[in-house]
Amino acid sequence: MGETLMNFENRNEAILIVGAGLSGVSAADGIRQAGFEGRVILASDEPESPYDRPPLSKEVLREPDALQRLQLRDSDFYARNRIEMMLGRAAERIERDTRRVRFSDGTIVHYEKLLIATGSSLRALPILPTGMSMVFYLRRLSDAIALRDALPKISRLLIIGAGVIGLEVAAVARDLGIAVTVLEASARPMARATCETMCDFIVDRHMKHQVDIRTQTTILGVEKHANGYRVTLSDGSAVFADAIVVGVGVVPNIGLAEAAGLTVSAAGIHVDGQGRTDDDHIYAAGEVTFHYNSLLERMDRQENWAHASAHGEHVGRAMVVGGPDYAEISGYWSDQYDFSVQSFGVSAGDRNVVRGNPDTGSFAIFHLSNGVVIGVSAVGAARDMRAGKAFVNAGAEVPEDVLSDLTIDLGKWRQQVST
Ligand SMILES: Cc1cc2nc3c(=O)[nH]c(=O)nc-3n(C[C@H](O)[C@H](O)[C@H](O)COP(=O)(O)OP(=O)(O)OC[C@H]3O[C@@H](n4cnc5c(N)ncnc54)[C@H](O)[C@@H]3O)c2cc1C
Incomplete structure (x- = not known):
């Protein structure tokens, strides 16, 4: 038993x-x-x-049986690990002085240690409040089921926000034959998550699927029209839609921590x-943390x-045995139509070196800062993605002409930086 574990001598003490x-x-x-x-008590609203x-x-x-595959852990995981739900x-x-948390049903739970893992909530657009008929936000399972059930009734869909989630919904809707318009306030879609080359590839794919993407355009007004909405836009035009999906980002759920006097900011706890x-x-x-x-x-x-x-x-382990500081580089993926964007580390550098031809649907982009590979993004290029991850983890300097040359096996360079 490690030194920190001694804090929990009483087996009834709870995390x-x-x-x-x-x-x-x-x-x-x-x-x-x-x-x-x-x-260990695991609580959720x-x-x-x-x-x-x-x-x-x-x-x-899009898949009727997908709900059966959503569980984060096997059904017996919680019982096997004595995790009380x-x-x-x-x-x-949170009452810090007595180390208690009060719940909405009146339950009070004492803790020896408390972990706040409250994630994020969707940023709401005041002009399209949640609860409006045929207006959808997408964070929870119930949101997804509501949208899934509505899709067969929708012919024209307006999506506000060309981020990852907005564009994924656009791809599903087009596959279902729904006409889609996407509004984006900034100059380009997925601006926070991609460099220009990746963005161009994604936009090109959506245009090939007849998605009407309007950048630097915002929504000015919404009025009921027939069975849907007439939405007026900042460019002076109007769009008619049976339904609207809003995907304009998230905000961390810091309320509990803030009320308890812990240090928080707009970036999280x-x-x-x-x-x-x-x-x-x-x-x-x-996701709730800074x-x-x-x-x-x-x-x-x-x-x-x-x-x-x-x-x-990492934090779960640290609560029990301490250990080193968090030191992970993460990334994301996004599935749209028949392609999947993978990204690791930063998604744009001062130089972005392309390997392969985006027109073929198989390419990687290495993001460099002062010659060091600090990120990699790819579509249909698993080997290059693996090499890129190794370069990023090693903080490797790989010459640009090597990165872009398809005749050079990056696997060899990967082995070099990994040893
Ligand atoms: C639709 C969607 C698609 C995504 N797709 C991708 C993807 O393709 N690739 C990728 O890398 N990432 C994706 N993500 C992001 C990824 O899922 C999140 O980063 C991840 O779920 C964050 O996990 P979390 O546990 O920190 O927070 P959350 O998943 O937000 O979990 C927090 C939980 O805390 C609960 N909670 C909040 N407040 C309280 C309270 N006061 N009391 C009790 N419970 C509370 C919330 O209801 C929630 O259940 C996607 C997210 C969404 C919503």
């Missing part, structure tokens, strides 16, 4: 996890893997057994490399699956 998304579940896993023997979110904007919308109850207040807040008994993990990453040597915010999984597990 309470608020939020049973990917980071909360990964933390529970990490806590048990680290050998903690006491109580959602009623469903913990599920995965990426399929909500992909398979769930408290579903369908929101944590409403501030935590150190172990996930610790400024209260030694309270940690935070996943966390220290020792590889980057700075505070960071990430909104992707790989980070929620790795950070949750």
